[in-house]
Amino acid sequence: MPRKPDDIDAFDRAILRILQRDNKTPQRTIAEAVNLSAAAVQRRIAAMEKSGVIAANVAIVDPEALSLGVTAVVEVFLRDERTASIDRAKTLFRGTPEVQQCYYTTGGTSFVLIIVTAGMRAYEALTRRLFSDHEWVASFRTLVALDRVKSGAELLVP
Template sequence: MAAPSPSRRALDAFDRAILRIVQRDNRMPQRKIAQAVNLSTAAVQRRIAAMEHGGVIAANVAIVDPDAVGLGVTSIVEVNLIDEKAATVDRAKALFRSDPDVQQCYYVTGGRSFIMLIVAPDMRSYEATTRRLFAENEAVASYHSYLALSRVKAGMELVIPDAG
C-alpha cells in the first residue's frame, strides 16, 4: 500500500498544536513554537514545511484592516445563476475567483448559487463591481446585496479539534 500523499497525511497532536500557534502568529520564531509544543526546532520546521506542501497551511499572509486602506464598503451578496449547469457554474466560479474586489466566495446550497463578501472603497466603486459581476453577466439571474453597517467579527482563525 502506498504512503499517504502529503495532503492526506493525518495530522497528529503536534501538528494541531503547531497550527493553533501559527494561525494566531505565523511570524513566531520556530524555536519558540518548538518550545511551546515540546519538539525540536528542526521537527517543527519539517512539520510546517510538510503542512505547507500538503495544503494544510494554505498561505502565510498579513490580514489588513479594510478601513485602514480606504476600503469602507463591505457587502455580503447572494447570487442566483440562470441555471446550475456545470459550465455555467464553472464560468461563474472563475469570474468571481479572479475579481480582486471579491474577498470570499462560496458556492452554496439552499436556493442560492453563491454567497460572497465584496469590499470597495466607496459606493461608486461598489456599483461598478456589481455591474461588472452581476448586472452585465448573462449567467446571473438575480443578486441581492446586504451592506455591512459595522464589522462585528472578521477572522480566519479556525478552532482546531484535538486529534481524534
C-alpha cells in the same frame, strides 16, 4: 496531496494553533510551547505546507486602513445551474480582487460573496461588471455590513 486528518497529530495541531494566531512566531518559540526541537517544528511546518494543510502565509489587512469602507455580503442567483454557468461564475469571482470570499451554495442561492470596495460608487460599478453584464446571472441581493464585529481566518483546531 493534502494530508488526511488522521495524519495530523497533536504536535501538528498545537503548531497550527500557534501559527494561525501569528505565523511569524519564531520556530524556537513554537518548539518550546509544543515540547519539540526547533528542527522538528521546522520539518513539520514544511510537511504541512507541502501537503496543503497550510495553504498560505498571508497578512490580514484592515480594510479601513486602505480606505475600503464598504463590505457587502452578496447572494447571487444564476438563471440555471448548468455546469457552464457555474464554471463561468467561479472563474469570474475568483479573478475579482474585490471578492474576498466566494461560496458555491445550496438552498436557492447559487453563490454567496463577501465583497470589499472603497465606497458605494465603486460597489455599483463592480455589480455592473459582475452581474448586470452577464446573461447567466438572474439577480443578486446585497446586504451591506454596518460594522465588522469579527473577521478572521483562524480555524478551530481540535
